[in-house]
Amino acid sequence: MRILWIAVPLAVLAFAVRAERVDIPPAGLKKLATHIVVGDVKAVYSRSEQKGRYEYTHHVAEVRVKTVEKGEGLAANGLVYVRYWRKHWIAASAPPPGTAGHRGLPKQGETLRIYLARNKYDGATKDNNDGGFNVVFPNGFERIS
Helix, strand or coil, X not given: CHHHHHHHHHHHHHHHHHHCCXXXXXXXXXXXXXXXXXXXXXXXXXEEEEECCEEEEEEEEEEEEEEEEECCCCCCCCEEEEEEEEXXXXXXXXXXXXXXXXXXXXXXXXXEEEEEECCCCCCCCCCCCCCCEXXXXXXXXXXXX
């Protein structure tokens, strides 16, 4: 009986991990991104909503641009607001296979390279045509040491 207490949670965890999207390698991120910036995270704003058995948290990070590595319309010392999301299963049952959203979420004060998609497929959203900067899904944040 004791083995079941260990085996069942491990099996559930292994199932959930297999459902996650794999990280896109740096060359793939660069190809998918319309813009790549290195900048400092000045603030993070979040909003949550419940849809079905998930709680979705939508985030916007305010980033002070240090350098622009790809893309037009952004400049050093300017601000860019970048969008990303996470979801959390809130039901008592095990979650179905699927992703939990972006990974490597930024914190205020961090310096990051951020891969962005504007008016183009971002790795998750096909109809990204509103002019906003979506972080490339699922791992469009790269920490700078």
